[in-house]
Amino acid sequence: MVQRVSSRQMPGLRMATTIDASKLTVTKTTTPKQKEANADLLFGRTFTDHMLEIDWDTENGWHDPKIVPYGDFQMSPASSALHYSVQCFEGMKAYKTADGDIRMFRPDCNMERLNNSMERLALPAFDGEAFMDCLKTLVKLDESWIPQEEGYSLYIRPTAIGNSPYLGLTAPNHAKLFAILSPVGPYYPNGFKPVRLLADTKNVRAWPGGVGNAKLGGNYGPTIKPGNDAMKDGFDQVLWLFGEDHQVCEIGAMNVFFIMKTKDGKTEVVTPPLSRGDILPGVTRRSILALAEESGDFVVSERAITMNEVHTAWKEGRLMEAFGAGTAAIISPINLIHYKGNDIEFPTGDDIGPVAKSFWRQLCDIQYGIKEHEWSIKI
Amino acid sequence: MVQRVSSRQMPGLRMATTIDASKLTVTKTTTPKQKEANADLLFGRTFTDHMLEIDWDTENGWHDPKIVPYGDFQMSPASSALHYSVQCFEGMKAYKTADGDIRMFRPDCNMERLNNSMERLALPAFDGEAFMDCLKTLVKLDESWIPQEEGYSLYIRPTAIGNSPYLGLTAPNHAKLFAILSPVGPYYPNGFKPVRLLADTKNVRAWPGGVGNAKLGGNYGPTIKPGNDAMKDGFDQVLWLFGEDHQVCEIGAMNVFFIMKTKDGKTEVVTPPLSRGDILPGVTRRSILALAEESGDFVVSERAITMNEVHTAWKEGRLMEAFGAGTAAIISPINLIHYKGNDIEFPTGDDIGPVAKSFWRQLCDIQYGIKEHEWSIKI
Numbered sequence: 109m110v111q112r113v114s115s116r117q118m119p120g121l122r123m124a125t126t127i128d129a130s131k132l133t134v135t136k137t138t139t140p141k142q143k144e145a146n147a148d149l150l151f152g153r154t155f156t157d158h159m160l161e162i163d164w165d166t167e168n169g170w171h172d173p174k175i176v177p178y179g180d181f182q183m184s185p186a187s188s189a190l191h192y193s194v195q196c197f198e199g200m201k202a203y204k205t206a207d208g209d210i211r212m213f214r215p216d217c218n219m220e221r222l223n224n225s226m227e228r229l230a231l232p233a234f235d236g237e238a239f240m241d242c243l244k245t246l247v248k249l250d251e252s253w254i255p256q257e258e259g260y261s262l263y264i265r266p267t268a269i270g271n272s273p274y275l276g277l278t279a280p281n282h283a284k285l286f287a288i289l290s291p292v293g294p295y296y297p298n299g300f301k302p303v304r305l306l307a308d309t310k311n312v313r314a315w316p317g318g319v320g321n322a323k324l325g326g327n328y329g330p331t332i333k334p335g336n337d338a339m340k341d342g343f344d345q346v347l348w349l350f351g352e353d354h355q356v357c358e359i360g361a362m363n364v365f366f367i368m369k370t371k372d373g374k375t376e377v378v379t380p381p382l383s384r385g386d387i388l389p390g391v392t393r394r395s396i397l398a399l400a401e402e403s404g405d406f407v408v409s410e411r412a413i414t415m416n417e418v419h420t421a422w423k424e425g426r427l428m429e430a431f432g433a434g435t436a437a438i439i440s441p442i443n444l445i446h447y448k449g450n451d452i453e454f455p456t457g458d459d460i461g462p463v464a465k466s467f468w469r470q471l472c473d474i475q476y477g478i479k480e481h482e483w484s485i486k487i
Numbered sequence: 488m489v490q491r492v493s494s495r496q497m498p499g500l501r502m503a504t505t506i507d508a509s510k511l512t513v514t515k516t517t518t519p520k521q522k523e524a525n526a527d528l529l530f531g532r533t534f535t536d537h538m539l540e541i542d543w544d545t546e547n548g549w550h551d552p553k554i555v556p557y558g559d560f561q562m563s564p565a566s567s568a569l570h571y572s573v574q575c576f577e578g579m580k581a582y583k584t585a586d587g588d589i590r591m592f593r594p595d596c597n598m599e600r601l602n603n604s605m606e607r608l609a610l611p612a613f614d615g616e617a618f619m620d621c622l623k624t625l626v627k628l629d630e631s632w633i634p635q636e637e638g639y640s641l642y643i644r645p646t647a648i649g650n651s652p653y654l655g656l657t658a659p660n661h662a663k664l665f666a667i668l669s670p671v672g673p674y675y676p677n678g679f680k681p682v683r684l685l686a687d688t689k690n691v692r693a694w695p696g697g698v699g700n701a702k703l704g705g706n707y708g709p710t711i712k713p714g715n716d717a718m719k720d721g722f723d724q725v726l727w728l729f730g731e732d733h734q735v736c737e738i739g740a741m742n743v744f745f746i747m748k749t750k751d752g753k754t755e756v757v758t759p760p761l762s763r764g765d766i767l768p769g770v771t772r773r774s775i776l777a778l779a780e781e782s783g784d785f786v787v788s789e790r791a792i793t794m795n796e797v798h799t800a801w802k803e804g805r806l807m808e809a810f811g812a813g814t815a816a817i818i819s820p821i822n823l824i825h826y827k828g829n830d831i832e833f834p835t836g837d838d839i840g841p842v843a844k845s846f847w848r849q850l851c852d853i854q855y856g857i858k859e860h861e862w863s864i865k866i
Contacts, residue, residue: 318697
């Protein structure tokens with residue numbers, strides 16, 4: 109059991125002091141690490157030489173930002189980050205273009221979402237532009253870590269934690285905003301490898317009134333075991349469902365899209381809606397929706413879709429493609445959904461479907477600066 | 488977005504190596520802390536001189552347990568405890584009896600629940616008895632920290648975290664089981680102070696198919712903001728509801744009980760059932776249920792109870808008492824529930840009700856060794 113401490117802790121929580129990027133200090137490492145060959149990179153295993161840290165407390169607000177050599181934190185064993193999951197994060201990428209520029213993709217969306225996640229955890233508000241200024245300095249400092257081959261990038265993990273050195277279920281009066289960088293390879297180095305999904309009728313990822321629409325650590329840990337169980341049964345990921353009518357939610361840690369022929373022969377792009385509050389508002393998700401709208405080629409629907417509807421569309425030959433969408437994979441094609449003992453197999457088989465591939469190509473072209481677009485910013 | 492790493496990480500995850508309490512090493516502090524006066528103790532603010540740590544990794548299983556001076560951890564900024572909320576905990580207490588003995592209350596229940604929580608997070612299994620042996624050594628070492636006044640005790644916080652130093656949503660291959668100790672005062676130093684609850688029709692704590700029945704950090708962080716919002720409106724805690732019919736779940740971080748007259752004049756003890764999977768299986772909860780059964784005085788019901796039923800029973804004069812139950816407060820009487828603009832006020836007013844008080848007295852007598860009982864063990 110846990111106990112709230114007095115409400116006297118509350119005032120001043122979201123004080124308006126802001127991050128001052130002009131006060132950023134940089135302490136360079138004296139022992140730069142050896143870089144691995146691109147081919148040896150595994151997601152999230154290798155980190156660059158430096159990281160960004162910005163502390164906060166109720167008395168002083170945001171401290172001066174600092175870039176320091178990548179290394180362990182000193183952390184109280186009573187920290188609210190370790191006991192009450194006062195933690196949230198973002199996933200972003202920096203890309204090295206053919207011209208040698210460094211680009212980032214819609215970082216304002218990540219800053220907005222991180223602020224929303226932090227608010228949901230009673231963590232302080234922060235100035236996204238100031239944080240981005242510090243982050244850009246970090247990325248430029250570790251620029252030599254950005255792999256240059258096509259499909260490679262620098263994964264950026266901004267994270268916020270409550271860091272009060274005491275127990276008690278109350279808004280933290282110490283917090284830390286930090287970012288670490290990890291060079292990563294293409295999700296599918298040898299061509300697209302579509303995933304086989306288990307539609308999970310037992311475990312539920314999120315629900316209305318819960319926190320599935322915020323990028324909180326607490327949404328992720330509980331997905332590891334169901335994911336492992338699915339892998340033991342020969343599947344790659346879990347397809348999360350919700351409600352007695354088994355509405356489709358997300359796959360693994362990605363948003364999900366279906367491409368279907370409507371009964372009157374149009375092509376519909378369907379993804380579950382944000383309105384229920386149980387879907388993560390993905391940056392890749394909203395970008396695909398915008399590209400789909402803009403093309404004029406599709407009926408674009410953010411709407412509830414049940415497994416029954418998916419199954420019926422499949423039986424009627426109207427189910428064309430499905431894919432996951434997220435920062436890590438960009439687009440992850442699906443070739444099978446196992447639901448209540450039945451396999452729903454997609455006609456795209458072992459390849460990516462043409463609609464998914466078109467979105468993937470457009471996103472990559474924007475991210476790598478091949479196509480100039482307001483979503484991609486040079487840093 | 489996050490990305491699963493290869494399933495090659497999976498094998499060996501729950502290897503059967505066990506904690507070897509005989510290998511426990513003790514490193515005593517050379518700088519013992521000054522103890523505070525009992526009257527100055529605030530929950531979870533003061534920690535004793537030592538803590539227990541047991542590391543685990545996939546290659547070596549459980550390392551030798553160690554008691555070390557209380558102090559910060561060195562923690563990777565990529566730790567799965569900080570990003571994916573791979574963390575769970577327990578709350579226990581050690582009591583100093585009038586005879587000078589140290590007692591603990593049903594520690595086997597906590598060990599069982601911690602193992603369940605860890606399994607849900609793909610953390611390794613551990614031997615509860617061996618961990619308890621180490622914990623007893625720690626409590627005895629810091630015995631002088633157990634406050635001796637009635638109502639005082641030593642709060643024990645066993646915690647397990649995944650501690651892999653990399654990103655990626657996979658079962659951790661490094662973990663840490665640790666325990667810290669905090670001397671605490673009585674929850675109500677000046678007599679019982681009943682709490683005013685806001686029945687929250689917006690935020691939902693847990694869901695069938697979710698993890699509300701495990702003591703995971705991720706269940707707690709998201710409750711801070713709704714709790715603060717309720718406090719701003721003049722309430723002490725949130726009463727969590729579930730479903731369109733607003734079934735009662737828990738209050739704050741405690742289980743909830745209602746004492747009601749049935750229509751045929753019996754006295755019913757009601758608490759929501761574990762069967763839906765969204766209620767924490769509290770040790771105080773199960774102890775109260777057992778005491779209630781044993782007394783023969785009550786109809787004892789683990790069953791769904793809706794806010795409508797509570798409201799109707801109140802209007803009909805059949806609602807006698809309600810209280811929260813948990814390790815920290817033992818019993819926390821409720822004097823008001825605000826639901827959809829209406830106040831349901833309990834006839835017990837500013838005091839604890841007679842049924843709640845009887846359970847409280849019985850539990851205290853057992854915990855402090857005043858009444859000999861198998862639940863209370865001398866260490």
